[in-house]
Amino acid sequence: MTTIDITLLSPEDRKKLVDQAKEIEKQDKQKRIDDLKALDELAAESLPTSMAILRKASEALEEAKAKVFQEFEAYLKMKIATIGVKNNQQSHTITVAKESIKLGYRITDGYGENASYGIAMVHRFLQTLAKDDNSNKLLGSLLRLLQKNGKGDLDSKKVLELKQIADKDYPGTEFQKGVELIQEEYSPKLSKWFIEAYYIDEIGVERSLPLSMTSVDLPKGTDLTFLLPKNN
Incomplete structure:
Protein backbone atom coordinates (compact mmCIF):
# COMPACT_ATOMS: atom_id res chain seq x y z
CA MET A 1 0.00 0.00 0.00
CA THR A 2 1.44 3.34 -1.08
CA THR A 3 1.50 6.15 1.47
CA ILE A 4 0.93 9.69 0.20
CA ASP A 5 2.49 12.67 1.98
CA ILE A 6 -0.21 15.31 1.44
CA THR A 7 2.23 18.08 2.46
CA LEU A 8 4.03 17.48 -0.81
CA LEU A 9 0.86 17.91 -2.88
CA SER A 10 -0.28 21.12 -4.47
CA PRO A 11 -3.47 22.74 -3.14
CA GLU A 12 -5.31 21.55 -6.25
CA ASP A 13 -4.16 17.94 -5.75
CA ARG A 14 -5.07 18.05 -2.06
CA LYS A 15 -8.54 19.29 -2.96
CA LYS A 16 -8.91 16.46 -5.49
CA LEU A 17 -7.84 13.94 -2.84
CA VAL A 18 -10.37 15.29 -0.32
CA ASP A 19 -13.12 15.28 -2.96
CA GLN A 20 -12.21 11.71 -3.89
CA ALA A 21 -12.37 10.60 -0.22
CA LYS A 22 -15.78 12.28 0.17
CA GLU A 23 -17.06 10.52 -2.94
CA ILE A 24 -15.86 7.13 -1.70
CA GLU A 25 -17.57 7.77 1.67
CA LYS A 26 -20.76 8.77 -0.14
CA GLN A 27 -20.66 5.60 -2.24
CA ASP A 28 -20.09 3.46 0.86
CA LYS A 29 -23.11 5.02 2.59
CA GLN A 30 -25.27 4.51 -0.48
CA LYS A 31 -24.14 0.88 -0.75
CA ARG A 32 -25.14 0.30 2.88
CA ILE A 33 -28.54 1.89 2.23
CA ASP A 34 -29.01 -0.30 -0.85
CA ASP A 35 -27.91 -3.43 1.04
CA LEU A 36 -30.35 -2.74 3.89
CA LYS A 37 -33.14 -2.17 1.38
CA ALA A 38 -32.26 -5.47 -0.31
CA LEU A 39 -32.42 -7.21 3.11
CA ASP A 40 -35.88 -5.78 3.74
CA GLU A 41 -37.03 -6.95 0.31
CA LEU A 42 -35.67 -10.47 0.91
CA ALA A 43 -37.43 -10.63 4.30
CA ALA A 44 -40.69 -9.42 2.75
CA GLU A 45 -40.36 -12.11 0.10
CA SER A 46 -39.45 -15.01 2.44
CA LEU A 47 -41.44 -14.38 5.61
CA PRO A 48 -45.02 -14.76 4.29
CA THR A 49 -44.17 -18.07 2.62
CA SER A 50 -42.42 -19.35 5.74
CA MET A 51 -45.32 -18.23 7.98
CA ALA A 52 -47.74 -20.12 5.76
CA ILE A 53 -45.62 -23.28 6.05
CA LEU A 54 -45.37 -22.98 9.84
CA ARG A 55 -49.07 -22.16 10.21
CA LYS A 56 -49.94 -25.28 8.23
CA ALA A 57 -47.59 -27.39 10.39
CA SER A 58 -49.09 -25.91 13.58
CA GLU A 59 -52.62 -26.66 12.40
CA ALA A 60 -51.59 -30.22 11.50
CA LEU A 61 -50.12 -30.75 15.00
CA GLU A 62 -53.24 -29.27 16.59
CA GLU A 63 -55.48 -31.59 14.58
CA ALA A 64 -53.29 -34.61 15.37
CA LYS A 65 -53.35 -33.76 19.10
CA ALA A 66 -57.14 -33.58 19.13
CA LYS A 67 -57.48 -36.85 17.19
CA VAL A 68 -55.15 -38.75 19.55
CA PHE A 69 -57.12 -37.61 22.61
CA GLN A 70 -60.34 -38.63 20.84
CA GLU A 71 -58.85 -42.04 20.00
CA PHE A 72 -58.10 -42.71 23.67
CA GLU A 73 -61.29 -41.23 25.14
CA ALA A 74 -63.12 -44.58 25.29
CA TYR A 75 -60.00 -46.33 26.64
CA LEU A 76 -59.48 -43.78 29.41
CA LYS A 77 -63.14 -43.82 30.46
CA MET A 78 -63.04 -47.62 30.64
CA LYS A 79 -59.78 -47.51 32.59
CA ILE A 80 -61.30 -45.15 35.15
CA ALA A 81 -64.43 -47.27 35.44
CA THR A 82 -62.54 -50.59 35.61
CA ILE A 83 -59.47 -50.00 37.75
CA GLY A 84 -59.99 -46.44 38.92
CA VAL A 85 -57.37 -43.71 39.01
CA LYS A 86 -56.31 -41.13 41.56
CA ASN A 87 -58.30 -37.94 41.21
CA ASN A 88 -55.04 -36.02 40.86
CA GLN A 89 -53.46 -38.33 38.31
CA GLN A 90 -52.23 -36.03 35.58
CA SER A 91 -50.99 -38.50 32.95
CA HIS A 92 -51.63 -41.93 31.50
CA THR A 93 -49.16 -44.09 29.60
CA ILE A 94 -50.39 -46.69 27.13
CA THR A 95 -47.87 -49.25 25.85
CA VAL A 96 -48.32 -51.84 23.12
CA ALA A 97 -45.31 -53.91 22.04
CA LYS A 98 -42.44 -51.46 21.51
CA GLU A 99 -44.48 -48.27 21.32
CA SER A 100 -45.86 -46.02 24.06
CA ILE A 101 -48.01 -42.94 24.16
CA LYS A 102 -48.20 -40.75 27.24
CA LEU A 103 -50.97 -38.18 27.45
CA GLY A 104 -52.40 -35.92 30.11
CA TYR A 105 -52.18 -32.40 31.41
CA ARG A 106 -49.73 -30.20 33.24
CA ILE A 107 -50.47 -27.63 35.90
CA THR A 108 -48.56 -24.60 37.09
CA ASP A 109 -48.47 -23.30 40.65
CA GLY A 110 -50.71 -20.38 41.49
CA TYR A 111 -51.80 -18.60 44.68
CA GLY A 112 -54.66 -16.29 45.60
CA GLU A 113 -54.16 -12.67 46.60
CA ASN A 114 -54.33 -13.43 50.34
CA GLU A 185 -54.48 -19.84 48.99
CA TYR A 186 -52.95 -22.48 46.73
CA SER A 187 -54.81 -22.39 43.41
CA PRO A 188 -53.06 -24.43 40.68
CA LYS A 189 -53.81 -23.55 37.07
CA LEU A 190 -54.19 -25.87 34.10
CA SER A 191 -51.15 -25.22 31.95
CA LYS A 192 -51.51 -27.45 28.88
CA TRP A 193 -52.69 -30.77 27.55
CA PHE A 194 -49.75 -32.80 26.31
CA ILE A 195 -48.95 -35.89 24.28
CA GLU A 196 -45.59 -37.68 24.23
CA ALA A 197 -44.69 -40.73 22.17
CA TYR A 198 -41.86 -43.23 22.61
CA TYR A 199 -40.60 -46.28 20.77
CA ILE A 200 -37.87 -48.90 21.14
CA ASP A 201 -35.48 -48.74 18.20
CA GLU A 202 -33.77 -51.64 16.45
CA ILE A 203 -30.99 -51.83 19.05
CA GLY A 204 -33.31 -51.68 22.05
CA VAL A 205 -32.92 -48.01 22.95
CA GLU A 206 -36.02 -46.04 23.94
CA ARG A 207 -36.41 -42.93 21.82
CA SER A 208 -38.96 -40.15 21.87
CA LEU A 209 -40.93 -39.22 18.78
CA PRO A 210 -40.29 -35.52 18.05
CA LEU A 211 -43.58 -33.66 18.23
CA SER A 212 -42.46 -30.05 18.24
CA MET A 213 -40.67 -27.89 15.70
CA THR A 214 -37.69 -27.65 18.05
CA SER A 215 -37.46 -31.42 18.57
CA VAL A 216 -37.72 -32.44 14.93
CA ASP A 217 -34.36 -33.07 13.24
CA LEU A 218 -33.57 -31.40 9.94
CA PRO A 219 -33.28 -33.71 6.89
CA LYS A 220 -29.86 -35.27 6.41
CA GLY A 221 -27.63 -33.11 4.26
CA THR A 222 -29.09 -29.83 5.45
CA ASP A 223 -26.12 -27.51 5.94
CA LEU A 224 -26.60 -24.53 8.23
CA THR A 225 -23.01 -24.26 9.38
CA PHE A 226 -22.87 -20.72 7.99
CA LEU A 227 -24.94 -19.66 11.02
CA LEU A 228 -22.42 -21.04 13.52
CA PRO A 229 -19.66 -18.91 15.06
CA LYS A 230 -16.38 -18.98 13.20
CA ASN A 231 -13.17 -19.93 15.00
CA ASN A 232 -10.42 -17.41 14.44
Whole structure:
Protein backbone atom coordinates (compact mmCIF):
# COMPACT_ATOMS: atom_id res chain seq x y z
CA MET A 1 0.00 0.00 0.00
CA THR A 2 1.44 3.34 -1.08
CA THR A 3 1.50 6.15 1.47
CA ILE A 4 0.93 9.69 0.20
CA ASP A 5 2.49 12.67 1.98
CA ILE A 6 -0.21 15.31 1.44
CA THR A 7 2.23 18.08 2.46
CA LEU A 8 4.03 17.48 -0.81
CA LEU A 9 0.86 17.91 -2.88
CA SER A 10 -0.28 21.12 -4.47
CA PRO A 11 -3.47 22.74 -3.14
CA GLU A 12 -5.31 21.55 -6.25
CA ASP A 13 -4.16 17.94 -5.75
CA ARG A 14 -5.07 18.05 -2.06
CA LYS A 15 -8.54 19.29 -2.96
CA LYS A 16 -8.91 16.46 -5.49
CA LEU A 17 -7.84 13.94 -2.84
CA VAL A 18 -10.37 15.29 -0.32
CA ASP A 19 -13.12 15.28 -2.96
CA GLN A 20 -12.21 11.71 -3.89
CA ALA A 21 -12.37 10.60 -0.22
CA LYS A 22 -15.78 12.28 0.17
CA GLU A 23 -17.06 10.52 -2.94
CA ILE A 24 -15.86 7.13 -1.70
CA GLU A 25 -17.57 7.77 1.67
CA LYS A 26 -20.76 8.77 -0.14
CA GLN A 27 -20.66 5.60 -2.24
CA ASP A 28 -20.09 3.46 0.86
CA LYS A 29 -23.11 5.02 2.59
CA GLN A 30 -25.27 4.51 -0.48
CA LYS A 31 -24.14 0.88 -0.75
CA ARG A 32 -25.14 0.30 2.88
CA ILE A 33 -28.54 1.89 2.23
CA ASP A 34 -29.01 -0.30 -0.85
CA ASP A 35 -27.91 -3.43 1.04
CA LEU A 36 -30.35 -2.74 3.89
CA LYS A 37 -33.14 -2.17 1.38
CA ALA A 38 -32.26 -5.47 -0.31
CA LEU A 39 -32.42 -7.21 3.11
CA ASP A 40 -35.88 -5.78 3.74
CA GLU A 41 -37.03 -6.95 0.31
CA LEU A 42 -35.67 -10.47 0.91
CA ALA A 43 -37.43 -10.63 4.30
CA ALA A 44 -40.69 -9.42 2.75
CA GLU A 45 -40.36 -12.11 0.10
CA SER A 46 -39.45 -15.01 2.44
CA LEU A 47 -41.44 -14.38 5.61
CA PRO A 48 -45.02 -14.76 4.29
CA THR A 49 -44.17 -18.07 2.62
CA SER A 50 -42.42 -19.35 5.74
CA MET A 51 -45.32 -18.23 7.98
CA ALA A 52 -47.74 -20.12 5.76
CA ILE A 53 -45.62 -23.28 6.05
CA LEU A 54 -45.37 -22.98 9.84
CA ARG A 55 -49.07 -22.16 10.21
CA LYS A 56 -49.94 -25.28 8.23
CA ALA A 57 -47.59 -27.39 10.39
CA SER A 58 -49.09 -25.91 13.58
CA GLU A 59 -52.62 -26.66 12.40
CA ALA A 60 -51.59 -30.22 11.50
CA LEU A 61 -50.12 -30.75 15.00
CA GLU A 62 -53.24 -29.27 16.59
CA GLU A 63 -55.48 -31.59 14.58
CA ALA A 64 -53.29 -34.61 15.37
CA LYS A 65 -53.35 -33.76 19.10
CA ALA A 66 -57.14 -33.58 19.13
CA LYS A 67 -57.48 -36.85 17.19
CA VAL A 68 -55.15 -38.75 19.55
CA PHE A 69 -57.12 -37.61 22.61
CA GLN A 70 -60.34 -38.63 20.84
CA GLU A 71 -58.85 -42.04 20.00
CA PHE A 72 -58.10 -42.71 23.67
CA GLU A 73 -61.29 -41.23 25.14
CA ALA A 74 -63.12 -44.58 25.29
CA TYR A 75 -60.00 -46.33 26.64
CA LEU A 76 -59.48 -43.78 29.41
CA LYS A 77 -63.14 -43.82 30.46
CA MET A 78 -63.04 -47.62 30.64
CA LYS A 79 -59.78 -47.51 32.59
CA ILE A 80 -61.30 -45.15 35.15
CA ALA A 81 -64.43 -47.27 35.44
CA THR A 82 -62.54 -50.59 35.61
CA ILE A 83 -59.47 -50.00 37.75
CA GLY A 84 -59.99 -46.44 38.92
CA VAL A 85 -57.37 -43.71 39.01
CA LYS A 86 -56.31 -41.13 41.56
CA ASN A 87 -58.30 -37.94 41.21
CA ASN A 88 -55.04 -36.02 40.86
CA GLN A 89 -53.46 -38.33 38.31
CA GLN A 90 -52.23 -36.03 35.58
CA SER A 91 -50.99 -38.50 32.95
CA HIS A 92 -51.63 -41.93 31.50
CA THR A 93 -49.16 -44.09 29.60
CA ILE A 94 -50.39 -46.69 27.13
CA THR A 95 -47.87 -49.25 25.85
CA VAL A 96 -48.32 -51.84 23.12
CA ALA A 97 -45.31 -53.91 22.04
CA LYS A 98 -42.44 -51.46 21.51
CA GLU A 99 -44.48 -48.27 21.32
CA SER A 100 -45.86 -46.02 24.06
CA ILE A 101 -48.01 -42.94 24.16
CA LYS A 102 -48.20 -40.75 27.24
CA LEU A 103 -50.97 -38.18 27.45
CA GLY A 104 -52.40 -35.92 30.11
CA TYR A 105 -52.18 -32.40 31.41
CA ARG A 106 -49.73 -30.20 33.24
CA ILE A 107 -50.47 -27.63 35.90
CA THR A 108 -48.56 -24.60 37.09
CA ASP A 109 -48.47 -23.30 40.65
CA GLY A 110 -50.71 -20.38 41.49
CA TYR A 111 -51.80 -18.60 44.68
CA GLY A 112 -54.66 -16.29 45.60
CA GLU A 113 -54.16 -12.67 46.60
CA ASN A 114 -54.33 -13.43 50.34
CA ALA A 115 -51.12 -15.45 50.06
CA SER A 116 -49.28 -12.12 50.24
CA TYR A 117 -50.50 -11.69 53.83
CA GLY A 118 -49.09 -15.10 54.71
CA ILE A 119 -45.78 -14.20 53.09
CA ALA A 120 -45.67 -10.97 55.11
CA MET A 121 -46.34 -12.90 58.33
CA VAL A 122 -43.52 -15.33 57.57
CA HIS A 123 -41.10 -12.52 56.72
CA ARG A 124 -42.02 -10.62 59.87
CA PHE A 125 -41.40 -13.65 62.07
CA LEU A 126 -38.19 -14.68 60.35
CA GLN A 127 -36.73 -11.21 60.77
CA THR A 128 -36.88 -11.75 64.54
CA LEU A 129 -34.49 -14.68 64.13
CA ALA A 130 -31.71 -12.57 62.59
CA LYS A 131 -29.29 -12.09 65.48
CA ASP A 132 -25.88 -13.29 64.27
CA ASP A 133 -24.13 -14.68 61.18
CA ASN A 134 -25.44 -18.20 61.70
CA SER A 135 -29.03 -17.08 62.14
CA ASN A 136 -28.68 -14.79 59.11
CA LYS A 137 -27.63 -17.78 57.02
CA LEU A 138 -30.65 -19.73 58.27
CA LEU A 139 -32.88 -16.75 57.51
CA GLY A 140 -31.50 -16.56 53.97
CA SER A 141 -32.13 -20.27 53.39
CA LEU A 142 -35.72 -20.01 54.61
CA LEU A 143 -36.48 -16.85 52.62
CA ARG A 144 -35.20 -18.51 49.44
CA LEU A 145 -38.04 -21.01 49.80
CA LEU A 146 -40.44 -18.09 49.32
CA GLN A 147 -38.77 -16.71 46.21
CA LYS A 148 -41.11 -16.38 43.24
CA ASN A 149 -40.36 -17.74 39.79
CA GLY A 150 -40.20 -15.78 36.55
CA LYS A 151 -44.01 -15.80 36.31
CA GLY A 152 -44.40 -14.36 39.80
CA ASP A 153 -45.63 -17.58 41.44
CA LEU A 154 -44.35 -19.43 44.49
CA ASP A 155 -43.05 -22.97 44.14
CA SER A 156 -45.55 -25.28 45.89
CA LYS A 157 -42.82 -27.82 46.67
CA LYS A 158 -40.75 -25.17 48.43
CA VAL A 159 -43.82 -23.95 50.33
CA LEU A 160 -44.42 -27.54 51.50
CA GLU A 161 -40.78 -27.76 52.62
CA LEU A 162 -41.23 -24.49 54.51
CA LYS A 163 -44.37 -25.84 56.20
CA GLN A 164 -42.53 -28.95 57.36
CA ILE A 165 -39.91 -26.72 58.98
CA ALA A 166 -42.57 -24.50 60.57
CA ASP A 167 -44.56 -27.47 61.91
CA LYS A 168 -41.49 -29.16 63.34
CA ASP A 169 -39.46 -26.26 64.74
CA TYR A 170 -41.88 -23.33 65.15
CA PRO A 171 -45.35 -24.69 66.02
CA GLY A 172 -47.96 -22.13 67.10
CA THR A 173 -45.93 -19.20 65.81
CA GLU A 174 -46.73 -16.53 63.25
CA PHE A 175 -44.35 -18.45 60.99
CA GLN A 176 -46.54 -21.56 61.03
CA LYS A 177 -49.78 -19.56 60.69
CA GLY A 178 -48.37 -17.59 57.78
CA VAL A 179 -47.33 -20.72 55.88
CA GLU A 180 -50.76 -22.25 56.52
CA LEU A 181 -52.40 -19.14 55.06
CA ILE A 182 -50.19 -19.40 51.99
CA GLN A 183 -51.15 -23.04 51.52
CA GLU A 184 -54.85 -22.26 51.90
CA GLU A 185 -54.48 -19.84 48.99
CA TYR A 186 -52.95 -22.48 46.73
CA SER A 187 -54.81 -22.39 43.41
CA PRO A 188 -53.06 -24.43 40.68
CA LYS A 189 -53.81 -23.55 37.07
CA LEU A 190 -54.19 -25.87 34.10
CA SER A 191 -51.15 -25.22 31.95
CA LYS A 192 -51.51 -27.45 28.88
CA TRP A 193 -52.69 -30.77 27.55
CA PHE A 194 -49.75 -32.80 26.31
CA ILE A 195 -48.95 -35.89 24.28
CA GLU A 196 -45.59 -37.68 24.23
CA ALA A 197 -44.69 -40.73 22.17
CA TYR A 198 -41.86 -43.23 22.61
CA TYR A 199 -40.60 -46.28 20.77
CA ILE A 200 -37.87 -48.90 21.14
CA ASP A 201 -35.48 -48.74 18.20
CA GLU A 202 -33.77 -51.64 16.45
CA ILE A 203 -30.99 -51.83 19.05
CA GLY A 204 -33.31 -51.68 22.05
CA VAL A 205 -32.92 -48.01 22.95
CA GLU A 206 -36.02 -46.04 23.94
CA ARG A 207 -36.41 -42.93 21.82
CA SER A 208 -38.96 -40.15 21.87
CA LEU A 209 -40.93 -39.22 18.78
CA PRO A 210 -40.29 -35.52 18.05
CA LEU A 211 -43.58 -33.66 18.23
CA SER A 212 -42.46 -30.05 18.24
CA MET A 213 -40.67 -27.89 15.70
CA THR A 214 -37.69 -27.65 18.05
CA SER A 215 -37.46 -31.42 18.57
CA VAL A 216 -37.72 -32.44 14.93
CA ASP A 217 -34.36 -33.07 13.24
CA LEU A 218 -33.57 -31.40 9.94
CA PRO A 219 -33.28 -33.71 6.89
CA LYS A 220 -29.86 -35.27 6.41
CA GLY A 221 -27.63 -33.11 4.26
CA THR A 222 -29.09 -29.83 5.45
CA ASP A 223 -26.12 -27.51 5.94
CA LEU A 224 -26.60 -24.53 8.23
CA THR A 225 -23.01 -24.26 9.38
CA PHE A 226 -22.87 -20.72 7.99
CA LEU A 227 -24.94 -19.66 11.02
CA LEU A 228 -22.42 -21.04 13.52
CA PRO A 229 -19.66 -18.91 15.06
CA LYS A 230 -16.38 -18.98 13.20
CA ASN A 231 -13.17 -19.93 15.00
CA ASN A 232 -10.42 -17.41 14.44
